[in-house]
Amino acid sequence: MSVAEQTTGAGTQGSTFGSLQMRQVSRWYGKTAALTDLDLELAHGEFVALLGPSGCGKSTALACLAGLQPLTTGSIWRDGKRIDSLPADKRGFGMVFQSYALFPHLTVARNVEFGLSMRKVPRAERRRRAQAALDLVQLADHAGKLPSQLSGGQQQRVAIARALAIDPEIVLMDEPLSNLDAALRIEMRTEIKRLYQERELSVLYVTHDQEEALSLATRLVVLRGGRLEQSGTPEQVYTQPASAYVAGFMGYRNMISARVEQVESDPRRVCVVAGDLWLQGTADPAAGLRAGSEVMVAIRPEDIVPGRAGVNDVPALAEVVEYHGRELAVRARTERGVVLHFRTEKPVAAGARVTLGAPEERVLVFPAEGRAEVPDDAHG
Amino acid sequence: MTLTAEPGTPATTAPPRPPQPLRHRLAERGVDWTLLLILPAVLIIGALFVYPFLYGLSISFQPLEGGDPLANYTDFFGDPYLRDSIWKTLRLAVPVAVLSVAAAAPLAFRMRRDFPGRRIVTLVVLLPLTFGSVLIAQGMTQVFSPTGWTNLLLTSLGVPQQQFIYNYTGTFIATTLVSIPFAFVMLMGFFGGIDRSIEDAAATLGASRAARFWRIIMPLAVPGLITAFTLCLVEAFAVFPSAILVGQPDNATHVLTLPIYQAASQRSDYPAAAAIAVVMTVLELVILGVLMLLRNRLYRGPATGGKG
Numbered sequence: 021m022s023v024a025e026q027t028t029g030a031g032t033q034g035s036t037f038g039s040l041q042m043r044q045v046s047r048w049y050g051k052t053a054a055l056t057d058l059d060l061e062l063a064h065g066e067f068v069a070l071l072g073p074s075g076c077g078k079s080t081a082l083a084c085l086a087g088l089q090p091l092t093t094g095s096i097w098r099d100g101k102r103i104d105s106l107p108a109d110k111r112g113f114g115m116v117f118q119s120y121a122l123f124p125h126l127t128v129a130r131n132v133e134f135g136l137s138m139r140k141v142p143r144a145e146r147r148r149r150a151q152a153a154l155d156l157v158q159l160a161d162h163a164g165k166l167p168s169q170l171s172g173g174q175q176q177r178v179a180i181a182r183a184l185a186i187d188p189e190i191v192l193m194d195e196p197l198s199n200l201d202a203a204l205r206i207e208m209r210t211e212i213k214r215l216y217q218e219r220e221l222s223v224l225y226v227t228h229d230q231e232e233a234l235s236l237a238t239r240l241v242v243l244r245g246g247r248l249e250q251s252g253t254p255e256q257v258y259t260q261p262a263s264a265y266v267a268g269f270m271g272y273r274n275m276i277s278a279r280v281e282q283v284e285s286d287p288r289r290v291c292v293v294a295g296d297l298w299l300q301g302t303a304d305p306a307a308g309l310r311a312g313s314e315v316m317v318a319i320r321p322e323d324i325v326p327g328r329a330g331v332n333d334v335p336a337l338a339e340v341v342e343y344h345g346r347e348l349a350v351r352a353r354t355e356r357g358v359v360l361h362f363r364t365e366k367p368v369a370a371g372a373r374v375t376l377g378a379p380e381e382r383v384l385v386f387p388a389e390g391r392a393e394v395p396d397d398a399h400g
Numbered sequence: 401m402t403l404t405a406e407p408g409t410p411a412t413t414a415p416p417r418p419p420q421p422l423r424h425r426l427a428e429r430g431v432d433w434t435l436l437l438i439l440p441a442v443l444i445i446g447a448l449f450v451y452p453f454l455y456g457l458s459i460s461f462q463p464l465e466g467g468d469p470l471a472n473y474t475d476f477f478g479d480p481y482l483r484d485s486i487w488k489t490l491r492l493a494v495p496v497a498v499l500s501v502a503a504a505a506p507l508a509f510r511m512r513r514d515f516p517g518r519r520i521v522t523l524v525v526l527l528p529l530t531f532g533s534v535l536i537a538q539g540m541t542q543v544f545s546p547t548g549w550t551n552l553l554l555t556s557l558g559v560p561q562q563q564f565i566y567n568y569t570g571t572f573i574a575t576t577l578v579s580i581p582f583a584f585v586m587l588m589g590f591f592g593g594i595d596r597s598i599e600d601a602a603a604t605l606g607a608s609r610a611a612r613f614w615r616i617i618m619p620l621a622v623p624g625l626i627t628a629f630t631l632c633l634v635e636a637f638a639v640f641p642s643a644i645l646v647g648q649p650d651n652a653t654h655v656l657t658l659p660i661y662q663a664a665s666q667r668s669d670y671p672a673a674a675a676i677a678v679v680m681t682v683l684e685l686v687i688l689g690v691l692m693l694l695r696n697r698l699y700r701g702p703a704t705g706g707k708g
C-alpha cells in the first residue's frame with residue numbers, strides 16, 4: 021500500500037497549483053545577508069534542486085517560501101496571488117527540515133499523523149495514511165517509538181513520512197537524505213521520484229549531492245552567497261556550467277589555474293597554459309577573455325582519456341589509483357606538477373606513465389575567481 | 401562456538417570468557433572518576449543540612465519538660481492558633497507559586513526570541529531577586545503607605561485609599577515579587593530548551609498558533625512548569641521577613657516560620673521549634689513528592705527534534 025493510493029488528500033486546498041515564485045527576495049540577519057535579490061520559481065510538476073555550498077542560503081530560501089521567516093525585501097507569489105503575509109500553517113506545503121524537527125514527545129506514528137489531525141481527518145483514515153507513509157520509508161515497525169529512540173537516519177525518514185502524509189502539492193525538502201547510508205539513500209531517492217511522478221508533486225529539494233540533484237531534478241538552481249548563480253536543466257548545468265563555481269559543484273574535479281595564451285579567430289576557442297599543460301579549451305565569448313587573462317580550467321575526470329593521441333595530450337605519472345568497481349579513479353601528475361584526476365576502465369598501476377588527453381569542447385575555460393569559494397566536498 | 405568439534409569430543413558450551421577489566425564493568429554502571437564532581441555539593445549539604453536536620457528531628461522528641469516524647473507535636477496540633485499556621489502558610493504559598501509561574505511562563509516563552517528592549521525587560525524582571533525580601537519589604541512600606549505613590553495615584557483616580565501593607569496582601573506582594581524572577585530564571589532554561597524548528601514544523605503541518613501552543617509547547621513545557629511551581633512553592637513556604645515586615649504576623653500572616661522563630665529565639669525552646677520545623681518539612685516533602693510523581697508521568701525526554 022502506498023500513500024499515493026489514498027483518497028482525496030486533505031492538503032489539496034486549491035488543487036489548481038500553477039507556480040510558486042519568489043521575487044527579488046532578500047533576507048538579512050542583522051548586518052549579514054543570507055539571501056540577496058533572489059528570484060526563484062517552482063512551476064507545477066517541476067522538481068527543482070537547490071544547490072550550493074554550506075551557508076549560501078538554501079535553508080533560508082526554503083524557510084522564506086514556507087512562511088517561517090520574514091522577508092527583508094521582496095515578495096512571494098502563488099498563482100498570481102501575493103502570499104508573503106500568509107502564515108505558514110495556511111500555506112499547506114509539505115516540508116522536510118534539515119534538522120528533522122520531529123516532535124520529541126510524540127511517537128513516530130503520532131508525528132506522522134500530526135498534519136492529518138490538524139486537518140481534522142477522521143482517526144481511522146489518519147491511522148491508515150500514517151501507516152502508509154511509514155511503510156513508504158520502511159519504518160512501520162517503529163511506529164510506537166519516540167524519536168529519541170531512533171537512529172539519525174530513521175529520524176530523517178520519519179521527517180519525510182510526516183511531510184508526505186498530508187499529501188501536499190508542494191514539497192520543500194532540505195537535504196532529506198543526508199543522513200542515510202548509500203544503499204538506503206538510493207532507494208529513498210527512487211521512492212521520492214516515484215511519488216513525485218505518481219502524485220504530480222512540485223518539489224523544491226535542497227541537496228549537496230550532485231548525483232542526487234541530477235537524478236531527481238527537472239531543473240537545477242545553484243546559489244552562491246545568497247544570490248542565484250545559475251538555473252537550468254540538469255543537462256545545461258552539467259555540461260555548460262556558467263562559472264568555475266558551478267563547475268566545482270558539478271563534478272569538474274580538475275580545476276586548474278591557468279593563463280590564456282591565445283584566443284582563436286573563433287572566440288569560443290582559447291588556448292591556455294598551466295605549467296607544462298597546454299590546453300585547447302572552450303570559453304564563453306561573453307567572458308571577454310584575451311591573451312594573458314587569468315583563467316580557471318575545469319575538466320571532469322570522465323572527460324580525460326588516457327592513452328589517446330589527439331588534442332591536449334600530456335604525459336603524466338599515475339600517483340594514486342582507486343578501485344571503484346567498474347572503473348579506476350586515478351590521480352596523476354604531469355612533469356611540472358599539475359595534478360589531473362581521471363577515470364578509466366583499463367588497468368593502470370600506480371607509478372605507471374600515461375598520456376592523457378581531453379576533447380577541447382570538454383575543457384571549459386572560465387575567468388579566474390576566488391578559488392576558495394569552490395567547496396572541496398562538492399567534488400563528485 | 402566450535403562447529404567443527406572433533407569427533408568424539410562432546411560439543412561443550414562456549415568457554416567462559418575472561419572477565420572484562422574492572423574499569424569497564426564499573427563504567428557500565430556509571431562509576432568512574434567523574435563521580436568526584438558530586439562530592440562538593442554532597443559534602444556541604446551533608447555537613448550543613450542533613451546532620452543538623454537529623455539532630456533537630458531527634459531533639460523534637462525530647463521536650464524541655466521531659467515526659468511524653470510526642471509532647472511537642474501534640475502541643476502544636478492541639479493549639480488551634482499554632483495549627484492554623486499550616487493553613488495560613490498554604491494560603492500564601494500556593495497562590496504565590498501559581499501567580500509566579502503564570503506570570504513568568506509567558507514572559508520566559510517570549511524571551512526565547514529577540515525583540516527591542518529584551519535586555520531591559522530581563523534586567524527589570526530580575527532586579528527583585530537581587531534586592532531580596534527585606535529590601536523589598538522596606539521599600540513597600542514607603543510605596544504603599546497612605547501617602548505613598550500607589551495610594552496617591554488611586555485617590556487621584558477617585559478610588560478610595562487601600563490598605564496594602566501590614567496584612568495578607570503585603571506579604572503576598574512581597575513574596576510574589578521575589579518569586580516571579582525566580583520562576584522566570586528557571587523557565588527560561590526550560591523554554592529555551594524547546595527547539596524552535598519544532599514549532600516551525602508544526603506550523604507547516606497546518607497547526608495554528610493555538611494548536612502549536614497546546615499540542616507542542618505545552619506538553620514539552622509542563623514538566624518545567626511543575627518544577628518551577630514546586631520550587632516557588634517551597635521558596636514561599638519559608639517566607640519570613642516579609643510576613644513580619646509587611647504582614648500581620650500575629651494573625652493573617654502567622655505562617656509556620658513564625659512559631660518556629662518564636663519558640664527558638666524568644667522562648668529558647670529548641671525542641672518545640674524543631675518539632676514545628678519537622679512538621680513543615682514533612683508537609684513540603686509530601687507536596688514535593690506528589691508534584692514529582694505527577695511530573696514523572698509526563699514526557700520528560702529531550703525537547704529537540706533531531707540533529708542540531
Ligand SMILES: Nc1ncnc2c1ncn2[C@@H]1O[C@H](COP(=O)(O)OP(=O)(O)OP(=O)(O)O)[C@@H](O)[C@H]1O
Pocket residue numbers: 049053054072073074075076077078079080081118
Ligand atoms: N538565525 C540566524 N541568525 C543569523 N544568521 C543566520 C541565521 N540563520 C542563518 N544565518 C546565516 O545565513 C546564511 C545562510 O544560512 P542557511 O542556513 O540558509 O545556509 P544553507 O545554505 O542552508 O547551509 P547548509 O548547507 O549548511 O545547511 C549563513 O551565512 C548563516 O550564517
Ligand SMILES: [Mg+2]
Pocket residue numbers: 078079080118194
Ligand atoms: Mg541548510
